[in-house]
Amino acid sequence: MFGKSLGRLHAKTAAIDKTRIFIGSMNLDPRSASQNTEMGVVVDSPQLAREMLRVINISKLQNSYRLRLAKDTGTLEWLTNDGEKEMILTSEPESGFFQRFYNMLIAPIVPEMLL
Numbered sequence: 705m706f707g708k709s710l711g712r713l714h715a716k717t718a719a720i721d722k723t724r725i726f727i728g729s730m731n732l733d734p735r736s737a738s739q740n741t742e743m744g745v746v747v748d749s750p751q752l753a754r755e756m757l758r759v760i761n762i763s764k765l766q767n768s769y770r771l772r773l774a775k776d777t778g779t780l781e782w783l784t785n786d787g788e789k790e791m792i793l794t795s796e797p798e799s800g801f802f803q804r805f806y807n808m809l810i811a812p813i814v815p816e817m818l819l
Contacts, residue, residue: 716744719753719760734817769797 718726728744730736769782774794782793796804 719757723750
């Protein structure tokens with residue numbers, strides 16, 4: 705039904721040599737290069753590249769996780785900062801039980817080149 709898609713528009717951005725930026729839809733994987741219809745634009749602007757890098761660095765601090773292996777069990781841990789202290793999560797953030805279960809079932813049958 706119209707409006708029920710889980711698809712979302714999200715741009716990919718990159719700063720190249722601190723002088724150019726790329727903004728587009730293409731993922732940097734074989735599937736996007738060979739099977740999907742993708743597009744993007746390269747802009748030659750050192751000022752815009754500096755500003756984009758500034759925004760990316762702020763976003764990295766606020767919206768990302770660091771991964772590590774737990775010393776005692778060897779399982780994955782997600783590290784984040786809540787603004788005051790570092791937090792350690794032992795299950796994948798922002799995913800519920802059913803999403804993790806689905807990923808566990810589907811992962812063995814997805815071809816490596818599509819990951």
